[in-house]
Amino acid sequence: MRNDENDPRDDAFAERIARPLRAPEILAADFEARLMAQARAEIARQHVVTRRKNWWTTRRMYTMSPLAGLALAAGIAIIAATSTLALGRRAAPEAPRVAAVHDTVQLVRFVFADSSARSVSLVGDFNEWARGRTPLHATARAGVWSVSIPLTPGRHEYAFIVNGHRWVADPLSPGNRDEFGTESSVLMLASSNDAS
Amino acid sequence: MIVERGTKSDAELIRALSEGDLDAFAALVERYRDACTRFAVRMTGSALDADDVMQSVWMRALRNIRSCKNPDRFGAWLYQIVINESRTYTKRRHQRDSRFIDDEFIVDSIPAAEQPDLAMREETQAEIQRALDCLPAEQREAFVLKYVEEMDYETMAELTGVGVSALKMRVSRACERLRVLLEGVNHA
Helix, strand or coil: CCCCCCCHHHHHHHHHHHHHHCCCCCCCCCHHHHHHHHHHHHHHHHHHHHHHHHHHHCCCCCCCCHHHHHHHHHHHHHHHHHHHHHHHHCCCCCCCCCCCCCCCCEEEEEEEECCCCCCEEEEEHHHCCCCCCEECEECCCCCEEEEEEEECCEEEEEEEEECCCEEECCCCCCEEECCCCCEEEEEEECCHHHHC | CCCCCCCCCHHHHHHHHHCCCHHHHHHHHHHHHHHHHHHHHHHHCCHHHHHHHHHHHHHHHHHCHHHCCCHHHHHHHHHHHHHHHHHHHHHHHHHHCCCCCCHHHHHHCCCHHHCCCHHHHHHHHHHHHHHHHCCCHHHHHHHHHHHHCCCCHHHHHHHHCCCHHHHHHHHHHHHHHHHHHCCCCCCC
């Protein structure tokens, strides 16, 4: 889609300096995991809103016998009369109730620091303890690695794999030792319902 | 609904996404990720800042997908969001007066295997990016669209909402300024 509508001198110069800028750029390794976690929550939220809206706006047809119709009309009249009488002695207004929509997953950031590490990955019950499936990426700070992943609320066990072979439990979290003596760390993730 | 990535048109993916199909969203992200990411990094000057911009871009696209009136032109629609988010981000950063270019991160974030001449290009790219970051945002935007993304002026005008003659002026001024800034590194 190039055209030569510019000063040819500009074109030659710009072409030369633009070439290195056309190199592809790659964002952090966990970019897509974070994005998809947000997207999943957004789609769930939209789904709830749409379902509620649909219920109120969908046309419905009910059938009933004349006798049932009369009984319903009488019931409505009684409720209306009772409400009118109760107007004068209304109780103090209740605080408004807001329907909250909570995400089913939360984004959890795992951080690991080791100046000798050349690679770090995360293993846990959430990724079938598969080495290399969830790599941490080096942050701007030397020796500090991190990854953010979506997790469901509850108890999770995890550990880090350093340089592809060294198993390290998170020194900042409570530990757990399985029947074979392997130590892992435990993360108790409260649901957003619990937090509110 | 199962979406086979790469085989569906944008319109089909958008239809599926409107029905809440997360796989369709993932397929769109994969399809447009590279071009949008490069533009965001060039505009913000840093992969870290571009990360924020691109998260906002994709979430805005997802929330407003029903307002994409012409699904066959999803790419152009998305690019407008990228441009707007980049503008907002650079404006906010300018207001904070905290210009920060993490050149090291940009270079480190590119796997060496995909960059055969990385060592040679590393310094040049960082220098040019730094010079680019010194330009006023509208000049930087025009220059990147014209020469990095290789768009013609009509497309640029459509995406930015700026007239062709104004864009030409911005590109020309950007070149003029870059020539001054890079005199020491570019032996033009």
